[in-house]
Amino acid sequence: MTGVDFTVIDGLNVLSVQTIISEVGLDPTRFPRVKHFTSWLGLCPGSRITGGKVKSSQTRQVVNRAANAFRIAAQALSRSNSALGAFYRRLRGRLGAPKAITATAHKLARMFYRLWTTRQAYCDPGADYYEQQYRERMVNNLKKKAQSLGFELVAQPEVTEGVS
Template sequence: MYEFYQQQIGAIDAEIEQCLAKFPSVTEEPPPPSVKKNHRRKTHPPFDLHGHLYRLTGVDFTTIDGLHVVTVQTIIAEVGLDPSKFKTEKQFASWLGLCPGCPITGGKVKSSQTRKVVNRAATAFRLAAQAVSRSSCALGRVDS
């Protein structure tokens, strides 16, 4: 069964690569070499996803600490490349469910937790933030 599922995953990866190749290019120049360690992860597809994402967006999002190519793919797939869907950054953060709620009843704040949303982009941003918080970069550095 394991080998069968690996073949199915390989077939789906090939379909994803074909679909990515159909999208129009924003830039024709090759992507810059990745400055991060280029070790292959289990979730990393066997084709050049970094090159496809750079060709589609014209920006190398993987230079941002915490963002890996699969994370960037998830965010672009969920949010898209058109930021005009959201009037402000606040509306975007609210759509992601990253803003704290503030239900007040009787003058008392009942909870300040974020709302529960089923959104893969929000999960990807949360995982990226967690990765940055544990890294040794300037964003993850904590002074005591």
């Protein structure tokens, strides 16, 4: 149909892909950018601002089977050993399950749109790669904070003790 195998994305199975395609159609030009696509799905944060004051940033309530398919796929990633699964688990611990599901569904929708428009293959880097990126980001942030306070952050070498 579309020339792309969407089931390579973790969490998306044949039934959910069929549901999504039946809702959005086969023509990706209907949505000029990924922001339009995720907004139509109701998976992006709202921006209700008046007088420079943010009143709310909740997602819109939509009756959309495609959005529900992305949310179900995101919930299925809770025990997945993939980068998306690690992303979901990290957000769930910090934000709670409902917000983590919506954020992961938003990420899945962006990946779906990218495959849909570019027709390129998807390769999952895995949970270890995601954790390594997160660790590097945290170390860099700590170094910047220490430098701004006038300290120097020095990493201790890892000591591996051999059992003999």
